[in-house]
């Protein structure tokens with residue numbers, strides 16, 4: 122009898138260490154499952170959750186009001202049933218996990234009540250935050266809690282290279298712990314791999330955001346949806362090494378000015394600086410192009426900039442900005458679509474679940490409302506964690522593919538050059554504004570690029586090469602989705618000859 126090669130097993134395998142993965146792991150462990158959480162991140166700071174500034178939206182006792190805001194921000198494209206799940210479970214999830222279990226010290230007012238913040242397109246103050254570094258204050262205690270949990274093992278610096286599929290079911294993954302791929306078999310595999318910022322020249326995501334989960338799921342045959350809706354944040358620092366200037370700044374009174382010092386948002390939307398994110402991002406880009414610069418003026422804040430937003434103020438000082446006028450430009454921030462999942466995180470493949478930014482739950486439609494991404498990760502993470510245990514599948518050892526022996530000598534230049542080409546293509550043709558010819562050109566470039574990477578992968582293997590392959594696959598899927606959607610809506614803004622003619626008629 123042939124010997125089974127070295128492998129690991131877990132009832133539930135979670136891939137990714139942001140809030141969604143942590144929530145899925147927590148809930149599965151609470152239900153008595155043995156959970157293994159693997160992440161390619163070497164430090165917590167490598168997960169997008171750690172970079173989240175503004176905060177986490179609650180419903181603040183009024184789910185219907187939050188639902189109206191989510192639907193309005195999405196321009197009516199979000200799925201009302203999915204939004205219902207989000208808003209109905211928001212307050213209980215925050216109370217249970219963030220307040221009672223993790224005791225996150227959200228900012229309070231002098232009277233001891235929570236200091237709920239307001240952000241763009243929210244009709245009321247309902248966002249819990251810790252300074253403007255909320256993600257850090259949530260994620261680190263969350264990972265520490267899971268590290269100490271007897272039913273959870275957290276394995277960092279462990280990349281997943283492939284899903285193991287057998288007879289149409291997902292049975293786990295191959296990690297890079299062995300040179301030829303280390304099988305981890307699981308009753309349920311939950312992808313929580315985050316976003317796609319590394320596919321763009323400028324992004325507010327960590328550099329590991331290479332679309333891994335989306336690519337691996339799609340290659341295994343899972344359905345994906347809404348990938349054309351790539352959200353750009355309107356106010357990232359306009360310079361080398363961009364960082365986020367949270368929506369919370371505009372929520373607290375900061376305003377946008379063009380190069381002449383004039384405010385302009387009133388010309389674009391009745392809610393001015395508090396308009397939905399896609400509207401503000403396009404306005405900032407247009408004014409920047411027309412006048413040369415756009416700044417976020419933080420002198421108009423109701424409170425003191427340094428006191429209220431110490432982390433952002435420090436980032437500004439580090440870039441040599443001492444005053445109150447901070448140059449800003451839109452920057453890739455979030456993917457509204459992803460692996461298609463139901464209300465419990467089930468994908469179209471048996472045994473495979475997904476949560477967080479790598480998914481399309483329907484909650485965001487064509488444009489996400491600020492501070493709902495941590496909330497979506499938390500709510501769907503908890504639901505998926507409960508569901509996977511309920512399905513009672515046990516890990517099964519099946520035939521796993523064997524990868525070529527790793528070649529650590531992947532020429533850095535190969536990966537760097539391909540990534541540069543991919544990022545330039547995405548930024549130029551699949552950015553804030555797209556046109557059908559540009560999308561078609563991007564698809565052609567990306568197809569060629571993927572062919573070159575595939576040829577390379579036939580002889581070598583390494584984590585970097587898999588990240589590059591995943592980035593190519595995800596970029597191609599985004600280009601395909603954009604090419605197939607002729608309706609300009611939310612983050613998928615098409616500029617065609619007809620739309621330009623219609624705009625100039627409206628201006629006359």
Ligand code: SIN
Pocket residue numbers: 173174175176365366367368369455490491492493494
């Ligand atoms: C921000 O702080 O502006 C980001 C919030 C979000 O993306 O939801």
